[in-house]
Amino acid sequence: MKIFVGTDHAGFELKQKLVPFLESLGHEVVDKGALEFDAYDDYPDYVSLVAQEISKNPDSTKARGIIIGGSGEGEAMCANRFKNVRAMEYYGPHSNVSIIKASRNDNDSNILSLGARLITEEEALKAVQDWLETPFSGNERHVRRIAKLNNING
Secondary structure (H helix, E strand, O other): OEEEEEEOHHHHHHHHHHHHHHHHOOOEEEEOOOOOOOOOOOHHHHHHHHHHHHHHOOOOOOEEEEEEEOOOHHHHHHHOOOOOOOEEEEOOHHHOOHHHHHHHHOOOOOEEEEEOOOOOHHHHHHHHHHHHHOOOOOOHHHHHHHHHHHOOOO
């Protein structure tokens, strides 16, 4: 699967660990930045690049995105502005790992947003692996709801 990754300075160090981990699992990784640490960069510059790719190719069996920020919150908000994007935020085990599986099973989430200041490297890698390994159920009610989400023109 093709995985697009993007982060600002807050998630730069975690991204450096995440990319080789994803490659070791056999995924093709496309790094959308930041490509060097800059304490003054802004997450929308990189998150939007990931979200644009997923918006154009929303089939989660072929491509997904992983975005990283300090909390993951603003990053998920940014990504979810794009049509066909269903970004879920994960900021640690206190938010319950089962939410990752539910986001895939029920909502076919295609972007995972991680809060680098709130989780350890090990927690992040476990969350990513769980998210990548959980399939979408394809249940009719979930398909119907996703179609409705995709037709909202707020």
